[in-house]
Amino acid sequence: xxxxxxxxxxxxxxxxxxxxxxxxxxxxxxxxxxxxxxxxxxxxxxxxxxxxxxxxxxxxxxxxxxxxxxxxxxxxxxxxxxxxxxxxxxxxxxxxxxxxxxxxxxxxxxxxxxxxxxxxxxxxxxxxxxxxxxxxxxxxxxxxxxxxxxxxxxxxxxxxxxxxxxxxxxxxxxxxxxxxxxxxxxxxxxxxxxxxxxxxxxx
Amino acid sequence: xxxxxxxxxxxxxxxxxxxxxxxxxxxxxxxxxxxxxxxxxxxxxxxxxxxxxxxxxxxxxxxxxxxxxxxxxxxxxxxxxxxxxxxxxxxxxxxxxxxxxxxxxxxxxxxxxxxxxxxxxxxxxxxxxxxxxxxxxxxxxxxxxxxxxxxxxxxxxxxxxxxxxxxxxxxxxxxxxxxxxxxxxxxxxxxxxxxxxxxxxxxxxxxxxxxxxxxxxxxxxxxxxx
Numbered sequence: 460x461x462x463x464x465x466x467x468x469x470x471x472x473x474x475x476x477x478x479x480x481x482x483x484x485x486x487x488x489x490x491x492x493x494x495x496x497x498x499x500x501x502x503x504x505x506x507x508x509x510x511x512x513x514x515x516x517x518x519x520x521x522x523x524x525x526x527x528x529x530x531x532x533x534x535x536x537x538x539x540x541x542x543x544x545x546x547x548x549x550x551x552x553x554x555x556x557x558x559x560x561x562x563x564x565x566x567x568x569x570x571x572x573x574x575x576x577x578x579x580x581x582x583x584x585x586x587x588x589x590x591x592x593x594x595x596x597x598x599x600x601x602x603x604x605x606x607x608x609x610x611x612x613x614x615x616x617x618x619x620x621x622x623x624x625x626x627x628x629x630x631x632x633x634x635x636x637x638x639x640x641x642x643x644x645x646x647x648x649x650x651x652x653x654x655x656x657x658x659x660x661x662x
Numbered sequence: 663x664x665x666x667x668x669x670x671x672x673x674x675x676x677x678x679x680x681x682x683x684x685x686x687x688x689x690x691x692x693x694x695x696x697x698x699x700x701x702x703x704x705x706x707x708x709x710x711x712x713x714x715x716x717x718x719x720x721x722x723x724x725x726x727x728x729x730x731x732x733x734x735x736x737x738x739x740x741x742x743x744x745x746x747x748x749x750x751x752x753x754x755x756x757x758x759x760x761x762x763x764x765x766x767x768x769x770x771x772x773x774x775x776x777x778x779x780x781x782x783x784x785x786x787x788x789x790x791x792x793x794x795x796x797x798x799x800x801x802x803x804x805x806x807x808x809x810x811x812x813x814x815x816x817x818x819x820x821x822x823x824x825x826x827x828x829x830x831x832x833x834x835x836x837x838x839x840x841x842x843x844x845x846x847x848x849x850x851x852x853x854x855x856x857x858x859x860x861x862x863x864x865x866x867x868x869x870x871x872x873x874x875x876x877x878x879x880x881x882x883x884x885x886x887x888x
Contacts, residue, residue: 460756460759460760463760463763464759464760464762464763465763467760467763467764467767468763468764468766468767468770469767470767471763471764471767471768471771472767472768472770472771472774473771474771475767475768475771475772476770476771476774476775479771479775479779490735491768492768492772493720493739494738494739494742494764494768495764495765495768495769496716496720497716497717497720497721497739497742497743498739498742498743498746498761498764498765499716499765500712500713500716500717500720500721501717501742501743501746501747502746502762502765503708503709503712504709504712504713504717504747505746505747505749505750507705507706507708507709508750510705524694527694527695527698528698530695530698530699530702531698531699531701531702532702533702534698534699534701534702534703534706535701535702535703535705535706536706537706538702538703538705538706538707538710539705539706539709539710540706542706542707542709542710542711542713542714543710543713543714546710546714547707547710547711547714547715550667551667552707552710553667553671554667554670554671554674555703555707556707557671557675558670558671558672558673558674558675558678559674559675559678559699559700559703560700560703560704560707561675562674562675562678562679562877562880563678563679563682563696563697563700565679565873565876565877566678566679566682566683566873566877567682568869568870568873568874569683569870569871569873569874569875569876569877569878570682570683570685570686570870570874571866571870571873572867572870572871572873572874573686575863575866575867575870576867579863589852589853589856590852590855590856591856593853593856593857593860594856594857594859594860594863595860596860597856597857597860597861597864598860598861598863598864598867601860601861601864601865602864602867602868605864605868624857624861625861626811627811627814627815627818628814628818628854628857628858629857629858629860629861629862630815630818631814631815631816631817631818631819631822631854631858632818632819632822632854632855632857632858632859633858633861633862634785634788634789634815634818634819634822635818635819635820635821635822635823635825635851635854635855636822636855636858637781637785638781638782638785638786638819638823639822639823639826640781641777641778641781641782641785642777642782644773644774644776644777644781645773645774645777645778645782647770647773648770648771648773648774648777649770649774651766651767651770652767652770652771652774657763658766659759659762659763659765659766660756660759660762
């Protein structure tokens with residue numbers, strides 16, 4: 460089984476990666492990616508089944524907070540039931556999307572304002588070193604620079620300093636971080652293709 | 663009396679916004695109710711989308727209406743799907759490894775291509791192009807300014823990358839230290855990382871603040887409509 464799984468992972472990886480660089484492999488790549496999308500769809504269903512199993516277990520055992528698990532279970536089963544019968548693009552399902560999912564996500568995003576502000580104040584109190592000060596001064600400068608004030612932009616900060624920091628200094632740092640992340644990703648991917656890492660359980 | 667879908671959506675949206683914003687007074691049951699329902703609804707919706715927009719058009723329809731060739735090609739992912747579903751039964755969960763291995767291999771290939779074609783090559787090209795003096799006239803800036811800005815971008819990129827170099831050699835006292843040049847470059851890299859993270863923080867904060875204002879505005883408008 461260990462050899463079989465490694466062979467499948469390496470063969471699939473090499474053929475799909477090859478499709479990006481050799482036009483002759485494009486058809487094979489498209490076919491394999493289509494299979495991968497189908498399997499990812501089933502993996503999603505298995506993940507959601509696991510969520511149901513965890514919460515029904517909590518309800519059965521009467522654990523603390525099982526009332527919330529019951530609410531989650533009812534909401535999940537009801538949405539799944541109507542979603543399967545009516546399809547996700549039905550007007551009734553749009554109530555679910557526009558009435559629950561989008562407003563809740565937006566409100567949670569809004570709550571992030573308070574969390575970020577609190578975290579920034581804590582950072583200043585707990586770690587007032589060079590890195591922390593540069594971080595907060597940059598953030599404060601950029602927020603001042605982008606603020607809409609009755610008299611327009613703040614001279615120097617809004618017109619010169621803020622664009623230079625975002626478009627030159629932060630760009631350089633972000634590019635370094637991005638290249639670093641890409642190199643790390645590339646290494647992790649290559650380790651899977653060479654069989655050095657087998658996260659599918661074939662150590 | 664017919665109640666419009668818009669009204670139902672507005673009332674539910676109002677309720678959920680209020681329940682989530684109740685977190686401002688601290689963690690409370692109302693907030694938890696909203697979050698748990700949100701997780702349940704989102705999961706159910708994702709499952710329905712996965713079924714109708716992935717599994718049906720890519721697996722079921724070709725299997726029922728496709729040609730013999732299409733059906734034979736689709737038999738393999740069908741087998742893979744059955745193997746993945748074995749994860750539900752602990753006794754047979756091991757069989758799912760075969761399908762998971764295929765998914766991991768495909769994922770690894772996609773991230774390799776994405777990292778190479780989508781990030782590494784474009785970012786390195788953009789760093790080189792920052793020194794393109796021909797662009798000075800197009801952007802209406804001087805050649806000196808182009809080189810000055812390009813040098814800062816290059817320095818930021820290189821010093822930030824050096825910061826993440828953790829290779830060290832043992833010293834006489836047994837401690838592990840990086841080379842002096844790398845240590846100094848990493849110190850400069852920290853300044854660039856601090857500025858970058860500060861910029862990202864300001865951007866995320868602005869986006870979160872916009873979302874908060876939009877939600878508060880929605881609450882006020884809801885009352886305004888009655």
